[in-house]
Amino acid sequence: MFDLNEFLLELDHMYATNPKGVEAYLKSGLEEAGKCLDGPAMLTILNELMGYYRVMxxxxxxxxxIEKAVxxxxxxxxxGTTDYATMLLNIGxxxxxxxxxxxxxxxxxxxYAIFKEKLHEPDYRMATLYNNRSILYANTGRLKEAKADLQMAMGLIQRLEQSDVEIAITHANIGNLCFALQELDEGLQHMQQAAEIFECQEGKKDSHYASALSGLGEGYFRKGxxxxxxxTYEKALEEILANYGENDYYRVTVRNLELVRDTKKRAEAVRNQKLKGMDIARRYYEEYGKPMxxxxxxxxxxxVAAGLVGEGSECLGYDDVTSADHDFGPGFCLWLTREDYEAVGQEMQRAYTELPGEYMGFPARNVTAQGGDRVGVLxxxxxFRxxxxxxxxxxxxxxxxxARWMSIPIPALRTVTNGEIFTDPLGEFTRRRETFAAYPKGVRLRKLAMSLGVxxxxxQYNYGRMRKRGDxxxxxxxxSEFVNAAIETGYHLNQMYQPFYKWKMRGMDAFHVLTNLKEKLTQLMQMSGADSENDGQSSVQSQIEDICVGVVKELNRQGLTETKEAFLEIxxxxxxxxxxxxxx
Structure with a gap:
């Protein structure tokens, strides 16, 4: 006869003392239970083995x-039994x-249907189902359903005795969900609670401790x-290695740790050197690019024209410590004519790639899939295309x-005319860039008219009507539409191209006319966010009209219009x- 209880007790001991021998022990037990024709024992061992292979x-x-268990x-x-439901839970x-x-x-x-029918008191199995199903919901984008399941799980577990480990696991799951919902403070609090519970365990920690530590590491990273x-990530790696060896989870955690270390190194380099990205690029070119x-x-x-122009906050001069976390570091552009590019472009790119990665304490450029081809030989x-x-x-x-000018997105024009050219002996890149530098007058005025209309x-028209309708x-x-159109109007009146949307407000600091427009629009957005009563409507509408009056004065001053009418459609x-x- 196969003694399942004794087998499971030894399994627990093996997880604690010799985790690398677990697989062989489970397979041996499965074979022995099969010889004894003990189907229930075989099913129990298969559930354990299934969990082991899942984690590994x-x-x-x-x-x-799965196939053998079924x-x-x-x-x-x-x-229809709870044992069958438990197997389904493990399979799922x-x-x-x-x-x-x-x-x-x-x-x-x-x-779930079986547990709902058969279990009438708080039970670990139902709580485990809630926990695991919530992860599935989260992975498929159903965050509200995921949160509801986690809350149900926590409600059950807190009513059970000796449930500290399960409470900790649920805290960790809630923490991960909070991160997905951008509820950072709550998520970090749950992860801290989970880790604290695990740390109070005597002897070897539960295997889920590593997950709680990884989540806590992520929370600290997001908080800066x-x-x-x-x-915390280093501690998590020790736990994963001790329990499971170098599995996929270990490798993912290593990558996360490397990301945090890299981010720290980049941030420290920016703080210590107090250099902007453009300065780094220029010095890197002078020290390595030009000699190459x-x-x-x-x-x-x-x-060859050299410089740094294109995408990235450093091309606008807006880079800071936050910018260092992606697509930032030593690098510059080398622009060739098509003829020259076809002749030596690939060879020159190989030589560029061989330049030192680190420079002046700055780590090698951390290129993402979205930020490729920003630097190098172009x-x-x-x-320009x-x-x-x-x-x-x-x-x-x-x-x-x-008509072609009208079709070019405004931020694209800013992208090809921003940054700095370090050298251009041929002059061709500079010539082309200068031809993109400003709109033809008719195009600028037509775009200005369009933004005034919006x-x-x-x-001036639809905001009040929507408020009257209670919408x-x-x-x-x-x-929102008004603010975007007002920003575009401001750039046109300053004869500047507006940058990528997240930098529009920052770019307004360089305005030489309508210099208070940024402040007024910021106030408007704050008003509209708090606007829920009629008094709020009145103040928002008043602010909109005040902004429009300022635009009219500037239109008149520049001689673009003569009418003093504040309604911008006129x-x-x-x-x-x-x-x-x-x-x-």
Missing amino acids: SKPTECEWC RIAEKLGIQ TAQRVMGQMDKAESNYEEA ELDKSIK LEEKFPEYVDR CMDEF RYTGYEQAPDRETRNGL MAQAG QAAAWLCV QKQEIIRRLQSDAR
């Missing part, structure tokens, strides 16, 4: 356990980890407490040329009439 990231072995359960005829969890979400959810639902994050060209490509030295034609759609600026006289329609959400959208129409008159 062995999907093929996990599938084998066959044994059918032979035993235990469908294994399938969830393997990415088989539909199968996992189906097994969870069947297990990098030293705490590093220490002179030594390896002497015949092309007088044909073809001039492709550089990539952002504007054109290798050369469209002509400024013909109707077709002006300001009038969204802010607060639509009123907020009106304010201003728009006057500009359009002037454009039409000039076209005759």
